[in-house]
Amino acid sequence: MKPALHTVSSVPVLPAYVASGNECALFEHAWRNQLPVLLKGPTGCGKTRFVAHMAARLGLPLHTVACHDDLTAADLTGRYLLKGGDTVWTDGPLTRAVREGGICYLDEVVEARKDVTVVLHPLTDDRRILPLERTGEELAASKSFMLVVSYNPGYQTLLKALKPSTRQRFVAIEFGFLPAEQEIAVVSAESGLPLDRIRPLVTLAGRLRALKGHDLEEGVSTRLVIYCATLIAAGTPVADAVLAGMIEPLTDDADVKAALLDVARAVIG
Numbered sequence: 001m002k003p004a005l006h007t008v009s010s011v012p013v014l015p016a017y018v019a020s021g022n023e024c025a026l027f028e029h030a031w032r033n034q035l036p037v038l039l040k041g042p043t044g045c046g047k048t049r050f051v052a053h054m055a056a057r058l059g060l061p062l063h064t065v066a067c068h069d070d071l072t073a074a075d076l077t078g079r080y081l082l083k084g085g086d087t088v089w090t091d092g093p094l095t096r097a098v099r100e101g102g103i104c105y106l107d108e109v110v111e112a113r114k115d116v117t118v119v120l121h122p123l124t125d126d127r128r129i130l131p132l133e134r135t136g137e138e139l140a141a142s143k144s145f146m147l148v149v150s151y152n153p154g155y156q157t158l159l160k161a162l163k164p165s166t167r168q169r170f171v172a173i174e175f176g177f178l179p180a181e182q183e184i185a186v187v188s189a190e191s192g193l194p195l196d197r198i199r200p201l202v203t204l205a206g207r208l209r210a211l212k213g214h215d216l217e218e219g220v221s222t223r224l225v226i227y228c229a230t231l232i233a234a235g236t237p238v239a240d241a242v243l244a245g246m247i248e249p250l251t252d253d254a255d256v257k258a259a260l261l262d263v264a265r266a267v268i269g
Contacts, residue, residue, distance in 0.1 A: 009055070009062045017046070017053035018186050023173050027054050030171045031146050036124045038167065039150040041175030044221020047150045050175070051105045060144060061102030063093040067112040073119040076106075077132055089135055098123070098130045101144030109149040110160045117166050123147050124169035154218060180206065183222060191229035201225055204246065204267040208260060215256045220246050238268060 017024075027050075030037050039047045048064070055062035065076065076094035080087045097104035106112070122129045128141040149170065151162065178186060180202050187198045202225060209219030228245030232238055247260050 009052075009064075014056045015049055015052045016186075016189060017049055018178060018182055020176070020178050020182065023050065023175070024054065024057070026171070026173055028058065031058060031060075034128060034141075034143070034146070036147040036149075036170045038162075038170035038172040039148065039175060040153050040172060041150075042154055042177070042221065043152055043218055044223035045175045045177050046222060047175050048105075048107060051103065051148055051150075055103050060146070061097070061100070063097045063102060063104045065093055065104070065106050067106055067108045067110075067116070069111060069113070071112040071116060073113075073115045076116060077119060077130070078134075080134065094119070095130060095132065095139065098139050098141045098145050101142035103146045103148055106147075106149040108151055110151045110162055117163070120147065120149075121166070121169065154212070177205075177209065177219075177222060183225070186222065187225050187229050190226045191233050193229040193233040197232065198225075198229055200268045201228055201242070201246075204242070204264055207263050207267060208246065208250070211260075211263075215259060216250055218250070220250065224249055239264075242268065 027037060029035075031054075039050070041047055051064075052062060065071070074092070076092045078090050078092040078095050081090050082088075091099065094104050106116075109116070119130070122131060123141060123145075124147060128145070130139040130141065131137075132139065177183060183202050183205075184195055184198050187193070187202065188195050191198070205220040205222075205225050208216070212219040224246050228241050231241035231245055236244075242264050243261070247257060247264065250260065251257055
């Protein structure tokens, strides 16, 4: 069994985040009214950065769990472990957040096993409780506890999708890629590359995103544009940076890769 991949951060320095709408105000209102939040949007559009930004802005600890195929309810709630010859209960990240307060963020929640959503249900209605069958406890969530989940709608299948009954337990915020001028500013701030050198990279990203659903399963994320710009800022030739940062991560198909390179040459030269 794979371990649950989770990180815990106390109140960090406020991570940079550029709002594209009223998502910050919506999130803050949801937290103050103890409402769970569902974030949906393509890979690399800023969902995780947004949660980190809001946790710091609200002064809350952040428990982040990267969901995967083998993630079980016990990975979130906790389990008994042997320590020094004794069997000791150890809280999982969800239980710690419920007890102590803070945000529990389940990234790509549809990747987790089905029993995970069952555990979440009592926390997403007016009960705000977490039953722990193994210990016999029924934990009432701290007033500062908030449950946040995310997923990429483009990867949903019949086998991996949130049920309507689960989706309707959350306030939902949809994310997309930033308008070009805002994305240029973000990439420049993250990579250190001047704005005029980033503009063609963002234009190229837009062209490649338009191919999603045709030759590509997913478009170029803002994250990849930042990687590409960072390589260029470090002295990598533009053509090599585009190939490594924006083309190779998208496909292994030689014909598709050649077509994407043609698009890149037409945009960047």
